[in-house]
Amino acid sequence: MAPNPGLLTAAVQVRDLVRRYDDRAVLDGVDLDIAPGEFVALLGKSGSGKSTLLRALAGLDFGVDGAGELVVPANVSVVFQDSRLLPWARVLENVVLGLGGAGERGRQSLDEVGLAGRESAWPNELSGGEQQRVALARSLVREPELLLADEPFGALDALTRLKMHVLLRKLCAAHQPAVLLVTHDVDEAIVLADRVIVLDEGKLVAEERIELAAPRSPADPGFSAVRSRLLDALGVSL
Numbered sequence: 428m429a430p431n432p433g434l435l436t437a438a439v440q441v442r443d444l445v446r447r448y449d450d451r452a453v454l455d456g457v458d459l460d461i462a463p464g465e466f467v468a469l470l471g472k473s474g475s476g477k478s479t480l481l482r483a484l485a486g487l488d489f490g491v492d493g494a495g496e497l498v499v500p501a502n503v504s505v506v507f508q509d510s511r512l513l514p515w516a517r518v519l520e521n522v523v524l525g526l527g528g529a530g531e532r533g534r535q536s537l538d539e540v541g542l543a544g545r546e547s548a549w550p551n552e553l554s555g556g557e558q559q560r561v562a563l564a565r566s567l568v569r570e571p572e573l574l575l576a577d578e579p580f581g582a583l584d585a586l587t588r589l590k591m592h593v594l595l596r597k598l599c600a601a602h603q604p605a606v607l608l609v610t611h612d613v614d615e616a617i618v619l620a621d622r623v624i625v626l627d628e629g630k631l632v633a634e635e636r637i638e639l640a641a642p643r644s645p646a647d648p649g650f651s652a653v654r655s656r657l658l659d660a661l662g663v664s665l
């Protein structure tokens with residue numbers, strides 16, 4: 428995908444990123460810019476390389492074979508499909524772990540995600556949706572310039588997922604991180620993102636800027652046209 432020459436201070440700037448497993452290029456020359464505060468959703472078939480790209484941006488992949496350029500901010504937070512909370516630490520401790528004396532900020536973050544009063548709970552006393560709220564609080568209390576999210580709502584029921592969309596939009600409006608959200612859910616991508624990109628066999632093959640007014644709903648006029656174009660790019664014909 429052509430880099431955006433107008434972007435002067437990108438939060439993420441990737442050129443010609445290549446990742447091979449054995450002799451197979453799982454990422455095959457990816458170019459990607461994300462502006463500060465921009466919300467980008469990444470769609471792609473299973474095995475297209477989405478998590479590999481996210482792990483490269485998170486600095487979790489030490490086997491990247493080639494990158495003309497791989498610029499990410501110093502302050503990156505990652506949220507996964509499972510909350511990855513420490514089971515032996517209470518909720519507030521999970522949020523502020525490693526921050527040193529940040530109890531009050533942690534409480535505020537828990538309040539922001541709707542969990543005021545649950546500071547002393549153990550992770551296993553929370554529902555799956557509540558655990559993901561804690562994971563979001565733990566990420567955002569660090570005020571990341573870049574939030575990477577790999578299917579963060581993939582394990583949640585449909586109703587909880589909708590509530591999490593509302594919450595994530597609110598949190599992003601308040602904290603303004605650049606976001607890269609990996610999802611399988613085309614509607615989720617359109618509802619949340621400023622821009623949706625599609626990865627296929629390690630290459631970015633499509634891009635849609637989403638101009639629909641917020642809050643968005645699949646019932647909005649214009650939504651289904653965007654959805655059809657994205658499904659086309661994903662090779663799904665209805």
Ligand SMILES: Nc1ncnc2c1ncn2[C@@H]1O[C@H](COP(=O)(O)OP(=O)(O)OP(=O)(O)O)[C@@H](O)[C@H]1O
Pocket residue numbers: 448453471472473474475476477478479480
């Ligand atoms: N550690 C590894 N060793 C070998 N191959 C790997 C490894 N990790 C990923 N792959 C391969 O890279 C390809 C892309 O994997 P990746 O997890 O990035 O896909 P994905 O788009 O996130 O898929 P999904 O939507 O199913 O999570 C897959 O074919 C996978 O088998």
